[in-house]
Amino acid sequence: MKRLCVLGGILCIAVFGSPPRSLAENVQLGAAADKQTAEVNDEIHLNVKITGVRGAIQAPQLPPLEGFEVFYSGRSSRFSFVNGRSESLTEFNYVLIPRSVGRFILRPIEVKVEGKSYYTNQLDFTIENAQTTAATPAASGPPAPQLTTPSYVPRAAPAVPAAPFVPPQAASSVSDEALDQNIFLKVSPFPAAVYTNQQLILTYSLYTRYDTRYEGFIEEPETSGFWIEEFPMDQNLGRDTEIIDGRKYVRADVKKIALFPTAPGQYQIKPGVIKASVQIEERASSLFDEFFNDSFFSGAGFLGRRVEKHLAPPPIRVEVRPLPEAGKPDSFKGAVGEFRMATNVDKRVVNQNEALTFQVTLEGQGNIETLVAPKLPEIPDVKLYESDTQTQLFRAQNVIAGKKSFEIVMIPTEPGELTIPGVEFSFFNPRTERYVILKSDSYRIKVNPSSVPAPAVPKGILESGLEEGKKEIRLESEDIQYIKEEQAPSGQFRPSKIVVWFVVVNGILTLISAGLAFMRKRSEYLDRNVSLKRTLFAKRYAVKGLKRLDRLVKSSMKDPKSDEIFFDESAKILNRYLSDKLDLSPHGLIQNVVEERLQALQAEPGTIEKVRGCHEICDRVRFGKMDLQGADRRLMIQNIREIIYALERK
Amino acid sequence: MKGGSLTRGIVIVGVCFWIALAAWADAEKTNPFQRANELYRNGKYQESARLYEEAAQLYESAEVYYNLGNAYFKDKKLGLAVLNYERARQLKPRDRDLLANLAYVNGLIEYKIEDKRNWFARKISQALEYVTFGECWMLALGAYFVFIVGLLVSLLGKRKLVFGKSGALALSFVIFCSLPLLLKYGEAGFARRGIVTEKSAEVRYGPSSSDRIAFRLAEGLPVALSGETEDWYRIQLKDGRSGWVPKTQVSAI
Structure with a gap:
């Protein structure tokens, strides 16, 4: 906004404040270098001075210069009225870094003013090998101060093979940052050696001689073993100029962190990698460029081409000393820094079973987050509950400070006078290298008797001890368990006894199932083979029939019609058997057919004769009404039985 | 007359009961297990171990082996203590006191043997230690009982005799329930x-x-x-x- 106002003011002056005349008034150009003989990787500062031109002017474009890297490092303008005369001066600055040995000529630089070209003078450069000049140190001037230059910036860069200058592409990465002494990152630990849990500040400072834009961290620092608190940085980075090794740098602190080591030892911190881009050459010039391109660490140079630089400082070694054992108080719990303690009680008079709050506040410089509440001594007839902890941090300059307050809820269970004893807090002061013990005052609280029961404990509040909550039951010793006084009763369920019965039952069930399955299968088979079934069952039916005949013989000897009934039944039984056995139809059974089938079955002639005889007797009795007395009936049964047995043997 | 015989009967029953009670009490006293417990309580571990051994010959029980293990441990015979705890575990594999004592005694052994079997074999072996042979048998026979009863019902129901999906499922169930038994025998059978x-x-x-x-x-x-x-x-x-x-x-x- 400020820039726009300035821009507007200049535009007003340019349009209304001056007469309409040419911007060019006796234009004069000059190009000068701070040295014309240099070493490889050295830097040559080129200054192009233009006088007699008011207002905007296009930045000159350097002619191709092989064997050099060219970086644009800013412009400056001056306009003055002296005794009614106006004078204007515009300067463009470049850094030339020779990459090869030889003699080089920078041809006249063209500057266009109102469409007219003006040219500077020609410049000659002689570039020598670095080793050549190293042999003649007297020629290189006074030695550079050793302490102010970071160790990783090379003092005499090794010879790099000469290569033709190629204008770098926008946002291309450069891998040889280590060779470039014009931009580097310095990480400073302060102090270099600390005690455990003492604050250590790590400051990241970017030193540059280019038009540079800081673009953040691409690799965060590795700080294992440290508790970290980061300082907030301003949106616009503060900058300062600093002379290092006789060179003027612009310095900006880009990051600052506070580290608190958690244990003693030797630590190595990897500072990470930052990204910055530098403008190497300006192509166009405009009124906007006049104001933006020269600014540092801003949005400068958005019209120019930029080269990306990755800056990675080497690891930092930090020594963390253990806290001294001598004089360490019992109440010490690791706090290091400078602290104050304050205590407060919200009530001086309470009723029995009514809560009051005891507050302990620790305030000072150091690692506030890791502060632990001072231990409160045992107070009889009081229930203690840890209630709340609040932390406030202040990050100012180079100090992490703040305060942490602990609230303890107390409920007196008995009336009378309650004394809250003073609490003790101790810390180690690294400045004086001594332990400091702080003690608070004790409080006397009047507890009035009350019949109100004790309040329910709020959720989230742990019963005392304050730090641990409920205690665990600890095993004090180990031994085997005692002997068994009683044996299990003998009638008790024992799988081994049941198993035997289970096996027997399962065996029986298996046999039954197998039998049933066999019967089922046999039945299914016989249903499919009717003739076989008749043959197999012929004897069974015949035997049943013979039993019926026996009953008929016993029951109806004196009945005159009994002969007819008996022989009728006999004929039926015999015919049924023969038809089943010989697989013939039981209806219309003919004697000849029966005899043929019996002969085919190779039945004995006697058997065939018996069959014939039985049929004849039956027919005579049934149809001829003969009385054959009881003896013949038994003979009939005997004959039929013999026929059955004879045929069954076949 | 009737009253006299009733009284006589009550007296006879009472005498019989008293004799039975006395005999039971005497048997308790002469029971080697109880006598061994008494000796153990009095700190006579060696004698109690001998009586527990005697009791184990008469009646094998987890309690006898457990107490025998305790007696041997107190008598500083670590190996015999472990042996008898292990015997007790075969009968009562999930007894808490027993497992606690076994773990404690094993912890006192100076050396350990790394189990280099694969994890599957180790897990199976550990799982089988929590069941007895009898329990494995019960599981397998129970599953078979369910299977065979189902088959009988099917046969008596005059359903067509087909070994279909349900038959395969039932048989798989039996095989699955028999696995612990097979594994137990497998482990014990190999060594x-x-x-x-x-x-x-x-x-x-x-x-x-x-x-x-x-x-x-x-x-x-x-x-x-x-x-x-x-x-x-x-x-x-x-x-x-x-x-x-x-x-x-x-x-x-």
């Missing part, structure tokens, strides 16, 4: 388990004292008995090493 009962057992390359000593085992360490001769056991450790050890130095569980 019986034993415990080193001497302070130091010399394991040799062969079943003879003239064979070279391969390594030594400490009292209480478990071994698998993979073979035997008249006087020697061939043992195998869980880490794969094997050798021969005299039967006097190792006892089968």
Whole structure:
């Protein structure tokens, strides 16, 4: 906004404040270098001075210069009225870094003013090998101060093979940052050696001689073993100029962190990698460029081409000393820094079973987050509950400070006078290298008797001890368990006894199932083979029939019609058997057919004769009404039985 | 007259009851288990161990073996204590006191044998330690009972005799329930388990004292008995090493 106002003011002056005349008034150009003989990787500062031109002017474009890297490092303008005369001066600055040995000529630089070209003078450069000049140190001037230059910036860069200058592409990465002494990152630990849990500040400072834009961290620092608190940085980075090794740098602190080591030892911190881009050459010039391109660490140079630089400082070694054992108080719990303690009680008079709050506040410089509440001594007839902890941090300059307050809820269970004893807090002061013990005052609280029961404990509040909550039951010793006084009763369920019965039952069930399955299968088979079934069952039916005949013989000897009934039944039984056995139809059974089938079955002639005889007797009795007395009936049964047995043997 | 016979009957029954009670009380006193417990309480561990051994011959129970293990432990015979705890575990594998004592006693053994079997075999072995043979049998027979009853119902229901999907499912169920039994027999069948009962057992390359000593085992360490001769056991450790050890130095569980 400020820039726009300035821009507007200049535009007003340019349009209304001056007469309409040419911007060019006796234009004069000059190009000068701070040295014309240099070493490889050295830097040559080129200054192009233009006088007699008011207002905007296009930045000159350097002619191709092989064997050099060219970086644009800013412009400056001056306009003055002296005794009614106006004078204007515009300067463009470049850094030339020779990459090869030889003699080089920078041809006249063209500057266009109102469409007219003006040219500077020609410049000659002689570039020598670095080793050549190293042999003649007297020629290189006074030695550079050793302490102010970071160790990783090379003092005499090794010879790099000469290569033709190629204008770098926008946002291309450069891998040889280590060779470039014009931009580097310095990480400073302060102090270099600390005690455990003492604050250590790590400051990241970017030193540059280019038009540079800081673009953040691409690799965060590795700080294992440290508790970290980061300082907030301003949106616009503060900058300062600093002379290092006789060179003027612009310095900006880009990051600052506070580290608190958690244990003693030797630590190595990897500072990470930052990204910055530098403008190497300006192509166009405009009124906007006049104001933006020269600014540092801003949005400068958005019209120019930029080269990306990755800056990675080497690891930092930090020594963390253990806290001294001598004089360490019992109440010490690791706090290091400078602290104050304050205590407060919200009530001086309470009723029995009514809560009051005891507050302990620790305030000072150091690692506030890791502060632990001072231990409160045992107070009889009081229930203690840890209630709340609040932390406030202040990050100012180079100090992490703040305060942490602990609230303890107390409920007196008995009336009378309650004394809250003073609490003790101790810390180690690294400045004086001594332990400091702080003690608070004790409080006397009047507890009035009350019949109100004790309040329910709020959720989230742990019963005392304050730090641990409920205690665990600890095993004090180990031994085997005692002997068994009683044996299990003998009638008790024992799988081994049941198993035997289970096996027997399962065996029986298996046999039954197998039998049933066999019967089922046999039945299914016989249903499919009717003739076989008749043959197999012929004897069974015949035997049943013979039993019926026996009953008929016993029951109806004196009945005159009994002969007819008996022989009728006999004929039926015999015919049924023969038809089943010989697989013939039981209806219309003919004697000849029966005899043929019996002969085919190779039945004995006697058997065939018996069959014939039985049929004849039956027919005579049934149809001829003969009385054959009881003896013949038994003979009939005997004959039929013999026929059955004879045929069954076949 | 009737009243007299009733009184006589009551007296006879009372006398019989008293005699039975006295006999039971006497049996309790003479029971070696109870006598051994009494000796244990009085700190006479060696004598109590002898009586527990006697009780174990009469009636095998987890309680007897457990108490025997305790008596041997108190008598500073670590190997015999582990042996009897393991015997008790075969009968009552989930008894808390027993498992606690076994873990405690095993923790006192100076050496350990790394189990180099694969994780599956280790897990199966650990799981099988929590069940007895009887329980495995019960599970398998119970599953078979369900299967066979189902088959009977199917046959009596005059359904067509087809071994379909339900039959396959039922048979799979039986096989699945029989797996613990098969695995238990598999583990016990391949090698019986034993415990080193001497302070130091010399394991040799062969079943003879003239064979070279391969390594030594400490009292209480478990071994698998993979073979035997008249006087020697061939043992195998869980880490794969094997050798021969005299039967006097190792006892089968």
